[in-house]
Each structure stands twice: as C-alpha cells, then as structure tokens.
Amino acid sequence: MLRLECLRSVYADLAPCLVVTIMGAVAAELQSLGHRPNFFYLQHAMGLASSTGLGLALCLPNQRVIVCDGDGSLLMNLGSLTTMARYRPKNLTHVVFDNESLLSVGGFPTATSTGTDLEGMARSAGIPRAVTVGDIERFTSAFHEAAHSKELTTIVAKVEATGPSGYVTDLSLLENRFQFRRYIQSLKQV
Amino acid sequence: MASSFRADGSSPNKMPVSLANSKLVYEALKECDIRLVSALPETWLVHLIRMAEEDPKMTLVRLAKEEEAVGISAGAYFAGVKSALLMQNHGFLAAVNGIVSFAHLYKIPLLMLISYRGSFGEKDPWQTQGGNVTEPLLRALRIPYIFLDNVHTVKKRVRQAQTLAESSLQPVAILLMRDLMWEE
Numbered sequence: 001m002l003r004l005e006c007l008r009s010v011y012a013d014l015a016p017c018l019v020v021t022i023m024g025a026v027a028a029e030l031q032s033l034g035h036r037p038n039f040f041y042l043q044h045a046m047g048l049a050s051s052t053g054l055g056l057a058l059c060l061p062n063q064r065v066i067v068c069d070g071d072g073s074l075l076m077n078l079g080s081l082t083t084m085a086r087y088r089p090k091n092l093t094h095v096v097f098d099n100e101s102l103l104s105v106g107g108f109p110t111a112t113s114t115g116t117d118l119e120g121m122a123r124s125a126g127i128p129r130a131v132t133v134g135d136i137e138r139f140t141s142a143f144h145e146a147a148h149s150k151e152l153t154t155i156v157a158k159v160e161a162t163g164p165s166g167y168v169t170d171l172s173l174l175e176n177r178f179q180f181r182r183y184i185q186s187l188k189q190v
Numbered sequence: 191m192a193s194s195f196r197a198d199g200s201s202p203n204k205m206p207v208s209l210a211n212s213k214l215v216y217e218a219l220k221e222c223d224i225r226l227v228s229a230l231p232e233t234w235l236v237h238l239i240r241m242a243e244e245d246p247k248m249t250l251v252r253l254a255k256e257e258e259a260v261g262i263s264a265g266a267y268f269a270g271v272k273s274a275l276l277m278q279n280h281g282f283l284a285a286v287n288g289i290v291s292f293a294h295l296y297k298i299p300l301l302m303l304i305s306y307r308g309s310f311g312e313k314d315p316w317q318t319q320g321g322n323v324t325e326p327l328l329r330a331l332r333i334p335y336i337f338l339d340n341v342h343t344v345k346k347r348v349r350q351a352q353t354l355a356e357s358s359l360q361p362v363a364i365l366l367m368r369d370l371m372w373e374e
Contacts, residue, residue, distance in 0.1 A: 020265075040268070044291035048261035055265020055273075058249055059226065079254025080261075086252065177296045181268045188270065 001135055003097045003159040004029045007068075009140045013147075014039070014066060018056055018184065021068040022049045024104035025163030026097055030068065032164065035171055037183040043173055047077025050084060050094055057089035063187070064091050064147065071098040071112045078121065081154070085126030088152040093143070094127070096154060101161040122154035129153040205233055206373040212237035214341060215303070215366070218348035219274055224301070225249060226266045228259040229276035234305040234371040238276055256281035260288030264298045272352070274301045279308065279324040280317075282363070289331065293361045300361035301352055302333075311368050328363055339367035 003025060011033050019039045021027045027041035042049045053067035074080070074096055084094065100113035112118060122130040128151045133139045139157050146153035216238055219227070227242040228251040229235060242250040249271075251262055259275040266273040277285065282304050293300050307314070308321025328335045334354060336347050348364060355362040 018268075042292065044295055045260070045288050048257065048264075048288055048292055051258040051261025052265040052268075054251075055226070055262035056269055057265075058251065058262075059266050059269035059271040077255075077258065080258055082254050083251065083258055173296060177298075181270075184268050185270055 001133075001139065001157065001159050002162065003099070003157070004032070005136050006095075006097070006139050006157050006159065007033060009136055010143050013143065017064045017066045018053075018060070019066045019068065020049050020053045020056070022046065022070050022073045024070070024167055026068050026070060028164045028167045028169060031169050031171060037179045039176075040180040041171075041173075041176055046073045047080065049073060050077065050080040053092055053094065054080070054084050054087065054089065057092035058087060060184070061089065061091055063184075064093070065089075067092070067094045069094060069096045071096060071100060071110050071118060072102045074118060075110055075112075075116075078125075081122050081125035081127060084152060085122075085128075088126075088128055090150045090152065092152050093146040094122075094152070094154045095143070096156045097159050098156050099159050099161040103161050103163050104167055107161055119154065119156045122156070127152055127154045130156070132156040132158065134158045205236075207234055207236055208371055208373045209237050211341060211344070211370050213241065214344045215338065215348065215370075216241040218345045220245075221345065222272065222301075222349060222352040224272050224274045224352075226251065226263070226271050226273035227276060228253055228262050228273065230254075230256055230278070230281055232278040232281070232305055232307075234307070234366060235276050235278070238303075242276075256285040257288040260285055260292050260298075260300065263300055264292060264296070267298055272301075274303055276303050278305045278320075280320045282324065283320060283327070286327070286331070289333070289361055294331075297359035298361075299355035299359050301355050302361055302363045303366055304363050305366045305371065306337075306368070309368065311372075324365070333361050333363050334358075335363035335365055337365050337367050339369040341370070344370070 023043045057065040102108045119132040226249040263273045308317040
C-alpha cells in the first residue's frame with residue numbers, strides 16, 4: 001500500500017477536518033494532492049504532531065481533528081499515546097503511516113521493522129480503538145469507522161517505504177502556520 | 191522531572207510548599223485568561239496542579255514528558271485558547287527540541303512556568319545540576335525570563351510575561367523561585 005494512495009482515498013473527507021501532519025513524505029504528499037488552509041504540516045519537532053492534535057481536539061471538541069503521524073515520529077514520543085489515551089477526545093483520529101523506516105534520511109529501519117507493534121502499543125496505552133490495515137479498502141473503511149465510532153482511534157497503516165523525490169515545497173512554514181490559525185479563527189465567527 | 195523523595199517519609203502535602211503563594215500564581219494565570227494548563231508533577235507545583243484539576247473552567251493535561259506540552263500548547267494556540275506550561279527546570283531541559291523546532295520555528299507563544307530547582311537552598315543532591323544550567327540555557331535559546339520570588343510582583347510579572355509571549359510570538363519563561371514557593 002502506498003501512503004499517497006491512502007491520502008488520496010480520504011482527501012475529500014479531510015475538507016471539514018483540521019489536519020496535522022508530520023514532516024517529510026507525509027507533508028509533501030498531502031501538499032501534492034492540493035494544499036488547503038485546514039492542513040498544518042509540522043516540518044520538524046518529530047513526535048509532536050500527535051500532541052498538537054490532542055491540544056486542538058481538547059480545545060475544539062466539535063471539530064474533527066486528524067493527525068497523520070509516522071512510525072519514526074511516534075517512536076520519538078510514545079508517551080503521547082498514554083496522554084491521548086488519558087483524555088481520549090472523541091473527535092481525534094490518529095493515523096500512523098508505518099513504513100518501518102526513517103525514509104527521509106535514507107531509509108534507516110525503525111523498530112517496527114523488527115517486530116514492534118504500534119497498534120498493540122496504542123491499545124495497551126489505553127487508546128479505545130486501535131487497528132492495523134494493509135490495503136486501501138481497509139484503510140478507508142477504518143478511517144470512516146473512526147469518525148462514526150466517535151472514539152479516539154489509532155489507525156496503523158502499513159505502507160511502502162517510498163516517497164516523493166523531494167520534501168521542500170513552496171509553502172513556507174510561517175505562511176502555513178498563520179493561515180492555519182486564521183482558518184480556525186474564521187470557523188468560530190461563522 | 192520527578193518530584194522530590196523525602197527521606198523522612200513525609201507525604202508531599204506535608205511539605206512546606208507555599209499554598210498561599212501557589213494560589214497567588216494560580217490567580218495570576220486566571221487573570222490572564224489561561225484556560226489550559228499542562229503539567230508534570232513536581233513538588234513545588236503540587237498545589238498549582240491541584241488547583242487546575244479542581245477548577246471546572248480549566249483544562250488540565252497531565253503529561254508523560256514535558257516536550258508534549260509544546261505541541262499541546264501550540265494546538266491550543268491555534269484553537270485560540272490561552273495556555274500555560276507547568277514544569278520543573280529538568281522538564282524544561284527535556285522540552286528543548288520541541289521549543290526550538292516547533293515554538294521558535296513556527297513563532298508559537300508559550301507561557302512556561304518553570305520551578306527553579308537546584309539553586310541556593312536546595313537540599314536534594316539530584317536537583318543540583320539542573321540549577322546550574324537553567325539560566326545559561328534560557329539565554330542560549332534567547333528565551334526571555336523573569337523571576338517570581340516576591341508576593342508583591344507575582345500578578346504583575348505573570349501578566350507581563352503573558353503579554354510579551356503574545357506580542358512577540360515566542361516562548362517566555364517565568365522562573366518560580368524558592369523564596370516564593372517554599373516555606374521553610
């Protein structure tokens with residue numbers, strides 16, 4: 001399964017959501033499908049995309065929040081699973097693209113390549129719903145079930161360790177950040 | 191990051207952490223319209239954390255590690271909610287990458303309340319190295335900081351720190367000092 005296929009399969013569903021991604025291939029591929037003001041790409045601070053999604057979800061309980069995490073990033077902040085599980089916001093869906101690799105630095109294998117099970121870790125941390133998927137049909141159904149279940153869900157999507165040829169896009173980090181906050185503030189005025 | 195162990199076996203609520211001055215700091219946060227507080231327990235912060243927990247208008251996020259707080263506060267900021275981070279100075283050390291590669295990189299205001307352990311009067315040997323590096327590290331990171339060591343300046347200084355964080359779009363640090371937090 002390709003990460004880009006996963007993102008494409010739910011791209012239309014992201015329109016009303018707040019989306020926070022990690023750096024690297026996830027950010028570049030989502031942008032390649034078309035940037036929107038409700039997408040925030042955390043282009044560093046590995047591990048903190050899930051914490052950012054938690055902060056958003058707790059402060060905006062009526063807004064669906066999607067975090068697009070990765071195995072390398074999540075492994076840097078495993079405590080975030082326990083903090084998310086502690087508060088388990090119903091409006092948060094935590095997608096982890098697991099390519100068993102630190103792709104953007106040359107494809108060094110992560111611990112998921114040697115058996116670490118992120119779904120099992122999420123469940124044991126107390127995340128109410130955790131699932132691993134390996135094909136597009138199961139990915140999209142897991143994504144939609146997460147919304148319907150109204151429960152914090154971690155979806156571990158096993159994807160190939162391939163990505164775009166480059167990671168720098170023409171969207172500057174600060175432009176993205178100011179646009180994202182302004183978008184959220186505009187929602188409140190409606 | 192961990193709270194102090196008392197060799198005499200006394201429980202934290204019998205420790206001489208100033209309840210009155212903790213209340214003053216908490217009131218100062220409320221007057222700044224802080225509505226979310228993230229924290230990791232540490233002895234000097236026990237009353238502040240309990241006050242946040244008992245306040246129905248405050249969201250308290252208990253962390254596994256302080257760096258998470260940078261992401262949580264950034265999310266709150268995007269959502270338009272004012273937040274504060276409660277941490278020990280060793281927790282500040284643990285949060286440095288998040289501060290640099292999120293808060294600084296993306297110009298996110300952070301109001302960090304940092305208990306200044308390991309400085310003059312510190313009896314716990316394990317806290318002492320963090321005290322040596324707290325201010326040099328804040329200066330190296332170009333993080334403005336201010337001391338809370340006197341009841342008469344608490345509210346004004348918390349307000350000033352919050353104002354600077356928001357106008358400059360950067361992290362600022364409020365150092366909680368022994369003279370304010372500890373009654374011994």
